[in-house]
Amino acid sequence: xxxxxxxxxxxxxxGPLLISKIKTVLIQRxxxxxxxxxxxxxxxxxxxxxxxxxxxxxxxGADLIFYVFMLFSWFWFLAFSxxxxxxxxxxxxxxxxxxxxxxxxxLETPKTPDRVETE
Amino acid sequence: xxxxxxxxxxxxxTNKNGVWIIIPAFNEExxxxxxxxxxxxxxxxxxxxxxxxxxxxxxxxxxYPVVLLKHTINLGQGAALxxxxxxxxxxxxxxxxVTFDADGQHNIGDIxxxxxxxxxxxxxxxxxxxxxxxxxxGQNQGxxxxxxxxxxxxxxxxxxxxxxxxxxxxxxxxxxxxxxxMQLINISQDRMAHGSEILMQIAKNKMKYCEIxxxxxxxxxxxxxxxxxxxxxxILWDLxxxxxx
Numbered sequence: 502x503x504x505x506x507x508x509x510x511x512x513x514x515x516g517p518l519l520i521s522k523i524k525t526v527l528i529q530r531x532x533x534x535x536x537x538x539x540x541x542x543x544x545x546x547x548x549x550x551x552x553x554x555x556x557x558x559x560x561x562g563a564d565l566i567f568y569v570f571m572l573f574s575w576f577w578f579l580a581f582s583x584x585x586x587x588x589x590x591x592x593x594x595x596x597x598x599x600x601x602x603x604x605x606x607x608l609e610t611p612k613t614p615d616r617v618e619t620e
Numbered sequence: 621x622x623x624x625x626x627x628x629x630x631x632x633x634t635n636k637n638g639v640w641i642i643i644p645a646f647n648e649e650x651x652x653x654x655x656x657x658x659x660x661x662x663x664x665x666x667x668x669x670x671x672x673x674x675x676x677x678x679x680x681x682x683x684y685p686v687v688l689l690k691h692t693i694n695l696g697q698g699a700a701l702x703x704x705x706x707x708x709x710x711x712x713x714x715x716x717x718v719t720f721d722a723d724g725q726h727n728i729g730d731i732x733x734x735x736x737x738x739x740x741x742x743x744x745x746x747x748x749x750x751x752x753x754x755x756x757x758g759q760n761q762g763x764x765x766x767x768x769x770x771x772x773x774x775x776x777x778x779x780x781x782x783x784x785x786x787x788x789x790x791x792x793x794x795x796x797x798x799x800x801x802m803q804l805i806n807i808s809q810d811r812m813a814h815g816s817e818i819l820m821q822i823a824k825n826k827m828k829y830c831e832i833x834x835x836x837x838x839x840x841x842x843x844x845x846x847x848x849x850x851x852x853x854x855i856l857w858d859l860x861x862x863x864x865x
Contacts, residue, residue, distance in 0.1 A: 517860070582861055583861060586861055589810065590808065592693070592695075593695055593699050593810055596691050596692055596693055596695055596699075597691075597695075597699065597702065597703045597706060599692055600669070600689040600690055600691050600692070600703050600707075601689060601703060601706050601707045604687055604688060604689050604707070605670075605678070605682065605688040605689070605690050606681075606682055606686065606687060606688040607687050608665065608685065608686075608687055
């Protein structure tokens with residue numbers, strides 16, 4: 502098994518755990534910025550990706566970029582799903598509060614005041 | 621959990637008001653009327669959570685002596701159950717809380733059986749099982765579609781592995797909780813993964829549980845309304861994403 506296969510395997514399987522542990526938005530954003538900047542570096546220095554690919558045992562630079570993109574997409578999908586879930590929980594809490602505090606009908610008959618006092 | 625004294629026990633088993641039936645309903649205009657009619661005649665306290673139905677479910681429920689709560693947007697069965705729990709928590713004279721489906725699959729006559737172990741103080745949670753009855757009667761599991769049967773059995777295996785609970789039917793919506801046990805249940809899975817989540821919380825809180833045989837009617841309507849077998853993948857995904865909290 503080549504080095505890159507081990508690294509990719511660990512990152513794909515460990516991705517959910519890693520994403521769930523990173524609660525700080527700043528770290529998540531830094532991760533995305535680093536990935537984007539790495540993309541720019543590969544564009545400016547086309548041979549660099551091939552050199553790194555050779556070190557990792559991938560062979561072609563294009564393959565390295567493809568694998569990194571795949572990994573990035575997986576991480577992004579997980580982070581986005583968890584973010585969505587957090588938002589859903591907030592919506593649920595609001596809807597539940599409204600439902601519990603404003604029942605359309607209760608078992609007790611509402612007591613209406615005989616007269617409404619106005620100032 | 622504290623045992624009930626005899627006088628209290630007598631009062632609770634004879635007075636159905638202490639038993640609350642939670643019915644989450646989403647577009648159940650065809651079946652909810654019969655269910656509410658029968659339940660209110662028996663004298664149970666009923667709480668219907670209309671999960672933003674687009675049909676006449678809400679209007680029908682208003683005609684019966686029930687508490688009616690309405691979600692302003694559709695959230696799912698798990699969310700509706702938790703809304704019911706939150707409402708009931710405001711009351712003190714609650715002896716037992718039963719979760720009951722609105723699609724007519726559950727048998728109203730079974731409520732008495734499922735609440736009894738709670739009212740006598742023997743158990744904290746009683747779970748309905750469709751397989752237990754078949755086993756006792758020596759029948760095969762007729763009426764259950766094969767794909768559903770396989771999925772349910774896999775659910776039993778999944779529960780055994782994740783919670784170590786020894787159950788015969790893990791995805792049955794017919795359950796009864798004592799008031800104290802209900803207060804420990806917090807459903808965060810809005811949709812169908814709540815079944816597994818409840819079991820995980822039963823195991824986590826070391827609640828005293830048992831299963832009793834219940835009848836599940838596989839009517840054409842219930843099959844149409846019921847869960848697709850492929851939805852079990854969605855359930856696994858929801859549990860997977862929700863496990864960090």
